Amino acid sequence: MGSVKDQDREPKDRPARRLTWPQFSWPKFSWPRGSRLGRLIIGLNVLALAILLGGALVLNELRSGLIKARIDSLTTQGELIANVIDLAATVGDPEPKLEADRASDILQGLFIPRSQRARLFDAQGAQLADSYVVADRVESRELPPARKPGQPDFGLPTRDPDAKPKAVEAAREALAAEIAQARLGEPVAGTRRAENGERVVSVSIPIQHVRAVLGVLTLEAGDVDQIISAERKALLPFALIAVATTLISSFLLNRLIAQPVLRMARAADHVRLEGARAISLPDISGRNDELGDLSRALEEMTDSMSERMDAIERFAADVAHEIKNPLTSIRSAIETLDLVSDPAARARLLGILQQDVSRLDRLVTDISNASRLDAELSxxxxxxxxxxxxxxxxxxxxxxxxxxxxxxxxxxxxxxxxxxxxxxxxxxxxxxxxxxxxxxxxxxxxxxxxxxxxxxxxxxxxxxxxxxxxxxxxxxxxxxxxxxxxxxxxxxxxxxxxxxxxxxxxxxxxxxxxxxxxxxxxxxxxxxxxxxxxxxxxxxxxxxxxxxxxxxxxxxxx
The missing domain is CATH 3.30.565.10 (Histidine kinase-like ATPase, C-terminal domain)
Known part of the structure; x- marks a missing residue:
């Protein structure tokens, strides 16, 4: 059966396309509800961060607890020593005063751990006794390594020759302020820098006889840096776990995302450069995530392209076959036309030529409509x-x-x-x-x-x-x-x-x-x-x- 030819359609004039610069827009940040890979990436990164922050918070509480416990211990010890000095080294009534020699002997007789330092001050803030002097202790520190002439002193803490005197002066001012506050009759506790630059836990206890402040006892514990060092050592496992989690997540993401994407890109380049009909993708089409969807989409796309190319080849072969028939008829009629002298026969040949030309024109028009059908649909x-x-x-x-x-x-x-x-x-x-x-x-x-x-x-x-x-x-x-x-x-x-x-x-x-x-x-x-x-x-x-x-x-x- 046959149908009337399709109506000819003239191509429409297309308006000139204007080139415009792409407009920048801020990306919209939202939780990837339907994205498995997005949730995996965010979850792994948040896990590593949570481990590190959790460890820091835990150790911060631990450090605060250790310092508080050290302050409580020094306060108890200082109150005991202050009471002993008050009972044994105060004389005078009704105006008591502190006997410096007696108080120094009491301080020498009491047990002071090596990590602690006890100092006694009178009511005016003048130093009366120092456990380091009483015990004949000498402050020592390890010297920096010797350097050759002209070698920069990278090992030294500072190049400023006034840095040490400034630090000592600041430490003395901090101690004087603490003593002055304790002379008001209330214990003072906290952390500060000592003259040697170390951080110490310091407790200043007023020595009182009834309500009169006769002096101030200051106890210092120089193991704060050891406490902080222990804290850092305790933080190290959390940091290592966080780093290990980040590395594992990085390798996991590289294996799950980067490598498959790279292999798919190479497979696409193979199709583009070598004209392959099919694409050889990594075996990830069974994955239930975005890469699995991408792999399946690429496979379906290449299959569709291959089918389209096969259809184009068949269409081209059909077109060649259909056009060849009227061309053969036209060529045969033209060759015969010069040999025919009968007007009626020549008229029939011309009719055949006209019919074949019309058929050829109809074929070309319909083939053009069919070939641009996909473009018109898109x-x-x-x-x-x-x-x-x-x-x-x-x-x-x-x-x-x-x-x-x-x-x-x-x-x-x-x-x-x-x-x-x-x-x-x-x-x-x-x-x-x-x-x-x-x-x-x-x-x-x-x-x-x-x-x-x-x-x-x-x-x-x-x-x-x-x-x-x-x-x-x-x-x-x-x-x-x-x-x-x-x-x-x-x-x-x-x-x-x-x-x-x-x-x-x-x-x-x-x-x-x-x-x-x-x-x-x-x-x-x-x-x-x-x-x-x-x-x-x-x-x-x-x-x-x-x-x-x-x-x-x-x-x-x-």
Whole structure:
């Protein structure tokens, strides 16, 4: 069977494209709800940070507890020593005073650990005794390594010759301030720098007789740096765990993300550079994350590209075959034309030439329409529209062209208003869908007798809209119900001129329908006696709201 050729369409003028600079926009930060890899990356990084912060907080509490415990210990010890000195080294009544020699002997007789230093001051803040002097202790520190002449002193703490005197003066001022506060009658405790630069825990206890402050006892413990060093050592496992977690997460992310992405990039380069039809991807398509989705998408994309290339090759071969026939006929007619002198024979040859040129022009036009079909489908975005209104417009076009007489112009096209549902909306491209129904109606008219009728109907069935186009022609051979959708397939009705159809109309129609997630098939209409009384083309489209895109190459009935 055959169909009338598709209508020629002139290319539309395209407006000039304007070059614009890309506009910068701040990225939107949100929790990756549907992203497994995003949650994995954030979770691993937060875990390492949480371990480090947790360790720091725990050790900060530990250090505070250790220093507080050291202060409590020194306070208890200092109050004991202050009470002993008050009882044994104060004389005078009603105005008591502190005996410096007696208090020094008491301080010497008491046990002072080597890590501690006890100093006694009178009521005016003058030093009376020092446990280091009483015990004949000498402060010592390890000297820095000797350096050669001209060698920079990287090992020395500072180049400033006044740095040590300044530090000593600051330490003495801090001690004087602490003593002055203790002379007011309240114990003072805290941490400060000693004259040798070490950090010490210091407690100053006022020596009181009744309410009179006779002196101040200061106890210093120089093991604060050891406490901090122990704290740092305790923090080291947390830091090592955090570093190990970060390294493990980095290697894990490298293995799970970077390496598969790199292999997919190399596979894509292989396809691009060597023209391969298939892509050899790493075996990650079974992963239930974004990379698995990407791998499956790339595989489907390359499979689709391979199918498209095969279809293009077949299309090119079909085009070459179809164009070769009229060219051969034209060449044969031209060669014969010079040998024929009979005017009637020459007229017949010229008629053949004209017919073949018209057929060639029709082929080129239809081939051009078919070849740019994909570009046209991608250029126009789908939108919802009323399918029944589109069918009315198509049928009104044929009503305006209807003239009684010779088919197909005398074949009337009607629309069943009673069966058509109201508000039958589809999500599709209106212009290509109009071409679908024009091709179907043209095909039905070409098989109808003069003054015949082509009936178009629209019904709704379980969320899908079904359009049927019926004719009263001879029907379709059973073995050709699918063949008619192949490109360039033409079965001409009896009496039709050769070359009046290109064989692309139904192929284009099915391709457009399937690109919109629909389906098209052909069937024969039969009467009660089982006799074929015509052909029916059935187009199924998802109703708006139930639409999903799909694209499958089709063929043609003509």
């Amino acid at each position: 250029r126009e975005a789908p939108r919802p529209f009323e399918l029944n209104l589109l069918l009315h417009e198509v049928i009104n076009l044929y009503d305006a062209q209807w003239r009684p007489g010779e088919a197909p112009g005398s074949v009337r096209v009607t629309f069943d208003e009673k069966m058509a549902p109201q508000h039958a909306r589809v999500m599709a491209r209106e212009t290509p869908m109009g071409q679908v129904f024009r091709n179907l109606v043209d095909n039905a008219r070409s098989f109808s007798a003069a003054d015949g009728e082509v009936r178009v109907a629209l019904v709704r069935d379980h969320g899908r809209l079904i359009v049927t186009v019926d004719d009263d022609g001879p029907g379709i051979p059973k073995e050709n119900l699918e063949t008619i959708f192949e490109r360039f397939y033409t079965s001409r009705p009896k009496g039709k001129a050769f070359g009046g159809n290109s064989g692309l109309g139904l192929s284009i129609a099915r391709q457009i329908v399937e690109a919109h997630g629909g389906a098209m098939r052909a069937e024969n209409r039969q009467n009660d006696a089982g006799q074929v009384v015509g052909a029916r083309f059935r187009v199924e489209l998802p109703e708006a709201g139930n639409h999903h895109h799909g694209h499958h190459p089709g063929g043609a009935r003509e």
